[in-house]
Amino acid sequence: MAVAFGMSTSTVNHRYGTANRLFPVLLLARNGALGELPPGVVEDVHAGIVYGLGDFGRQAQRIAGLLSPDGGTAERAREILSADAGTAETVVAATVLSNLAWEAGDLDEGMRWGRHAVALNGEGVPDPWRPYPCLALAEKLLDIGELDEAEVLIKAADAAAAHREDHPAAVDVEIGKGRLLYASSMFRAARRKISGTVGRAAGAGADWTTRYGLLLLALTDLRRPDLRAACDSMWKCRAEFTGDPLVRPSFAYRWCEYLVSTIGLNAERAVETFTEEYADLLDCPALFVMDAAAAPWLVRLAQTAGDVLLATSVVAAVERLAAGNPGYPTVRATALHARALLGHDTEALREAASAHRDLWAARLAGEHLRSLDRRREPARTVEAELVAVATPHRQARSEVPERAASLLTTTELRIAHLVSSGMTNQQIAHSLRRSPHTVNYHLRRIFEKLEIRSRVELATYCLREGA
Template identity: 35%
Template sequence: MPTGTDATKGLTEQYTDSTLLSSVCQLASRSDVDQLAVVLRALVTEPLELVRTLASVGSVDRVVELVETALTLGLPADLTARLRCLLVELHMSAGKIGPALATAEEILGEEARGDDTVPPSVRGAVAASRTFGRYFLDAEEGRHHAETVLRAYGGEVTRNAETLAAAAVLSDALLADGDLTEGLRLARTAADAARTMPSPVWRLYLHLVLADRLVDAGAHEEAESVMRTARADIGGLSGGVELAFAHLRARLLSRQGRLAEARDEAQQALAAAVGRGARLYVPPLLASLGQLALRFGDLDGAVVFVRRCREALGDGRFPSTVYDWVELQVTEARYGPRAALDHMNRHYADRKRRTTLFMRQPGAAAWFVRTALAGGDPHWAAVAARDAARLAERNPDIRALSTAALHAGSLLAGDPDGLVRAATEDGHHWARMSAAEDLTALLDARSRDRTSAIGRGPVPPAPPEGADRTTSAALSDVERTVARLVGEGLTNQQVAFRLRRSPHTVNYHLRNIFRKLGLSSRVELARHAHLWMPAPR
């Protein structure tokens, strides 16, 4: 009889004009159960062959249909058990957490009642899927389950999939507690334990969990090193693990300021996820692309990604820190700081939600301070700065959190020296640029105050007829410069390059200019700017 690999290869070659599913169905219609069993056994016993087959079919949903069809054919008990276990993993990859968890609970429940058909080699994977599934559907209940799993093993992360999954869940859950130090330790322990596991999927996944925590901690070089190790394990693997790798790489590239590369990586991964029906990965990739659109100053693009992400999240059962964060920034960009404050009051009154955001997004705490002050709410600004300081104190060895606290506190206190340090020490590109812009704005404001105090402030030219003279005079020096350059016909990208600022910041200043002057387009700005802007020096 041919080997599993030979059977799969021969089958796909024999039916080159059809999918693997239709080929298996033809075998089933001929009652060729022996050959069908060989093919299906290859799918569940050879991980590399499995994911290659998934890639050739091009759709997780089609493979789910294949497995569900096979389960009706009266195959041998051990193969049926393996196929049911495989179905759990496929449902997880497709984002169907409910069905995955229900199947896993059913399998493990039967085992607890004395059914010994589940092979030990795959039992751990099913238990791990149960751990992840519970965490996805209910973070608190999932965390409690993960803690129970580790207690059952004496608190030790052992070399089996169930304890590794529990460690990965707790590594993420600890972010809500503000304990990145312990989350990073757990991720390191799990990655070390996974090194000797035979499954490349588990080795890869635990390395990605570690790399993700390292990105949170701002340890970008070490994160890259861990990802290179993980990449060596990908080899011929595709599907969910490859998409997880691409999403994390896009996140790392964005942190490093390599925005175009990050966007390309996320766009390619999104196209693959949609094409394969791997819905679990679609919302986070859309949210990441929305964040990148904001960094490029593309508000319209960010709005589209937010809408698509909201639709992909469906009933909202799977919370997304990145989505919530991007939606908040889009709200501020479209409707101003007061609307953003309303959003913050609705969605971030809970300290755990703020804590998770501030741990995952350097610069978010300072953004809260800046937006709260602009919206006239010093209490919110103080809350955000205090939260950032608390996280830095709890994780004294995590430099990224210390710098974030320095930025937020210095912005609240109006401390230029602290902002200088934040602008030079922060390892996150956007946070570093934001600190530099906050420093410039603070110094501009102090310069205007001094000029006004000694009575030598320049008299602005007359505004266009019908414009509010008080409003037009209220533009800051930076806004005047942005308005002049835009009036000369420069794009946001060109203005950003000229001023050494981000396109997102240019877009922010442009919206303020429109609001203050009662204008609605760049054309209107170009028509009137020369009447009230000082001539370029």
């Protein structure tokens, strides 16, 4: 999230529990650029980072320079990287460049700098900061559906935090685990993990983590869907931002705020709200990476309201993103889905439903396909569309229950979740980009751990235990 600091040194140190809290703000900022800073704030942040870095005073000054409001962030980051390697400042500089590229929709560059930051993350980096480059890169990998590699990085971050609950990064690692569950469409498990961590983060004074956790809770509740809970989480998140004028909300916050604000509105009013208050989101390509369903959702909403201009504008924006990032199947699937809706192309929509790695986006494509096949009127309200997408998922009760969650690995949980949703081994292999043989191996392990013998028993187990 974009952050601007305008605090005295004592306030910085009090608010973030030394400058250790400044580092996650820098490294996990979803849009890299940190907004307009009040006069003199760079000096305050410099002093705060010195407090956290101890003898690393020169590095602190250069890290603080990455917060300068004069627009030279990328240039300063490159200067740092050209001069040093393996120090705290080079890790910050590489991650800031990664975030800036990701925000601009240059995914190759974002991944390159993110991987470089992880490679530099060694003994020259203070211990409390070491988990964050892994978490920052894991966030991007989750955006593009690379769940296995993201899971490896989250485990590395956990190891860097020494698996200690009192480590400064412990709550951020747990939020990362919740984000992995969310990306796996395991929404009940994600909510349990994130909700518990938000409470810990608030108690520890980890303001940034509390805000991000509340945002993830709202997004999770929208997809379950539990609309009352989504509103509650979003209002709490908004109160956190309103109470701190030094923090500027990110595009992810604004997208979630928009979705929540349209609950109860018909399509025409929802489109009017978007065009009047949130149209700038079309200039945030990272939105369509973070949420594979965002572009098709907006296209369908615009079509329902009869707003051809908005529908074509969304398709143009996401197709530009896909054209600039040809090596990313998730982005291609999103663009294909949006274009198929615009052209009422059922064959392309079937292809998009199969290509989506985000299971919720795939279900949305399936709902759109059913609507086109039957020449059925699309849902007239936002909540009706959310419920329509979630209904088959709810009927299957496909999320594994808590007992299974405690026995299975994350990969096994994902496979159990997909089996319970009615997918075949071949479909699961395609979704997870594993071989059917590997899926079958994990399935046998699931059966052994849960003491069951068949896919039917697994679905029955999830229905019975999860009820």
